[in-house]
Amino acid sequence: MSKIPSPSVTAETKNFWALANDGQLTVPQCRACGKFHWYPRANCPFCSSNQIELKPAKGTGTIYSYSVSRRGKDSSYTIAYVTLDEGVTMMTNIVGGDPSKLAIGQKVRVTMVESEDGQRVPMFEPT
Amino acid sequence: MYEFGTTPEQLAWVKVAASHHAQHNPNAMLKNVVTVEEVLASPMVSSPLHRLDCCVVSDGGGALIVTRPEIARSLKRPLVSVLGAGEAIKGQNAGEIDLMHSGAAIAGPIAFAEAGVTPADIKYASIYDSFTITVIMQLEDLGFCKKGEGGKFVADGNLISGVGKLPFNTDGGGLCSNHPSNRGGMTKVIEAVRQLRGEAHPALQVKNCDLALAQGTGGRLGSRHGSGTLIMERQ
Numbered sequence: 001m002s003k004i005p006s007p008s009v010t011a012e013t014k015n016f017w018a019l020a021n022d023g024q025l026t027v028p029q030c031r032a033c034g035k036f037h038w039y040p041r042a043n044c045p046f047c048s049s050n051q052i053e054l055k056p057a058k059g060t061g062t063i064y065s066y067s068v069s070r071r072g073k074d075s076s077y078t079i080a081y082v083t084l085d086e087g088v089t090m091m092t093n094i095v096g097g098d099p100s101k102l103a104i105g106q107k108v109r110v111t112m113v114e115s116e117d118g119q120r121v122p123m124f125e126p127t
Numbered sequence: 128m129y130e131f132g133t134t135p136e137q138l139a140w141v142k143v144a145a146s147h148h149a150q151h152n153p154n155a156m157l158k159n160v161v162t163v164e165e166v167l168a169s170p171m172v173s174s175p176l177h178r179l180d181c182c183v184v185s186d187g188g189g190a191l192i193v194t195r196p197e198i199a200r201s202l203k204r205p206l207v208s209v210l211g212a213g214e215a216i217k218g219q220n221a222g223e224i225d226l227m228h229s230g231a232a233i234a235g236p237i238a239f240a241e242a243g244v245t246p247a248d249i250k251y252a253s254i255y256d257s258f259t260i261t262v263i264m265q266l267e268d269l270g271f272c273k274k275g276e277g278g279k280f281v282a283d284g285n286l287i288s289g290v291g292k293l294p295f296n297t298d299g300g301g302l303c304s305n306h307p308s309n310r311g312g313m314t315k316v317i318e319a320v321r322q323l324r325g326e327a328h329p330a331l332q333v334k335n336c337d338l339a340l341a342q343g344t345g346g347r348l349g350s351r352h353g354s355g356t357l358i359m360e361r362q
Contacts, residue, residue: 038222045221065129065226065349069173079173081224081349088222091350104129 002075004093006115015054016040017119025110025122026054027086038088058085059110061124068099082108082124096125128175130227130275133263135175137278139166141259142179142302144286149299151328156183157303166259180259182300187307189317205324206362210338211242218351229261230354231268231342238356239270244338246270249358251294251322251333253315253341256301257348262286265342266293269356288331297322297331312343312355323361337361 009017019026028040032049043050066080078094094102095113108124115121128134143163149155161179169178199206215233239245246269254262263277271293272280285291298304298318301311319339321327327336339359346352 036222038219064224067173067175068171070171081226083224089219089224090222091219 003114003116004121006117006119007121009119012042013040019054019056020112020122021120023112023120025057025059025112027057027084027088028052029055036086036088038090055086057110060085060127061108061110063094063102063104063106063108063124064089065104066094066102068102078102080124090122093123094125095123102126131278133260133275133278135167135177136163137282138175138180138259138263139163139177140281140283141256141262141286142166144281144284144291145256145296145300145302145304147284147287147290148297148331149303151330152299152304155299155304156185157299176258176260182257182302182306183304185305185307187305187314188310189307189313191313191316191320205326207320207323207359208362209357210244210360211238211240211356211358213237213239213241213356215354216352217354226349227274229264229268229344229348230352231265231344231356234354234356235269235342238340238358242358242360244358248338249293249340250336251288251297251319251339253319253339254295254300255311255315255342255344256296257306257311257344259302261344261348262295264348265344265354269340269342288333294322294331294333297327297333309345312341312345315341315343316357316359319357319359323359 027036029036030044031051033047035046037045061082061084064081064083068078070076078099080094081089082092083089107127109127110122111125112120113123146161150158150160166179172178213234215230217230256262267274267277286295288294288297319341322336323339341357343355
């Protein structure tokens with residue numbers, strides 16, 4: 001599979017992406033209201049606090065939904081929503097394994113996949 | 128499909144109904160009537176959606192004239208008035224994803240409440256149809272059937288004009304006629320107005336069509352999108 005385009009790293013997300021380059025998936029948690037949220041941002045989407053902490057995620061979750069897209073002979077990819085054990089559901093890709101064997105509810109584990117400019121991006125593979 | 132057991136065959140019925148309508152539209156991109164089997168035999172694009180579960184891609188546009196009742200009456204055309212309208216946006220809810228509902232679940236009840244009518248009163252519906260599943264989800268969310276029963280609702284030609292209980296997209300819709308990017312809602316309103324004026328194709332004109340609904344969805348159904356519901360009446 002060719003590399004995916006690199007994500008836009010912004011002031012709000014640079015810490016998240018730096019940790020991803022270290023191989024650590026993190027989930028933002030609000031210190032004020034205690035809730036996890038997704039995606040990373042400067043203010044809590046529930047209570048608007050800017051006291052946000054990037055908590056290391058276990059890196060495991062389950063497939064909430066997925067679709068295998070086939071746009072050409074060699075360009076198959078699997079887009080998915082994965083619900084992390086921390087509770088949030090994130091849009092991502094499933095890599096590795098046979099796409100025809102995937103199932104909703106399946107356990108997956110994070111893997112960092114290099115994008116075009118070298119930034120590593122969290123994707124998931126079947127456990 | 129995972130939650131409710133909606134089947135690929137049921138999804139295909141949405142396309143079959145659209146194709147029955149498109150055969151009467153000389154401007155439709157896809158005019159051939161297709162069968163459930165042909166939909167299921169078309170190549171898989173993004174599972175579980177086959178090529179024939181997907182809308183066409185086209186250019187296009189449209190225009191509507193909205194004016195005061197006294198001016199409308201002076202134009203000597205059948206009068207169509209707006210009874211109710213609703214709008215909603217739906218996003219990823221900060222990671223609390225819900226793929227079971229579209230924004231129509233919010234916009235629809237607002238429009239029905241303002242109009243003072245129920246889904247059972249609607250004679251014709253224009254439903255945005257980027258994909259076959261889009262139609263089923265919105266029909267459920269608008270209350271034409273219970274959540275999870277949209278597949279059964281659309282099966283066996285229930286959306287075909289003259290055959291089923293809820294004629295939809297009699298221009299062939301996005302699935303067969305056209306899908307101008309970001310203007311899909313416009314074509315939906317135009318065909319609903321044609322039906323209310325009695326100006327739809329004679330083979331597809333709904334008898335005594337005095338109440339119609341147009342439902343639009345824009346953006347990305349699975350992540351963030353807007354939804355608009357319009358209920359119109361022939362005076």
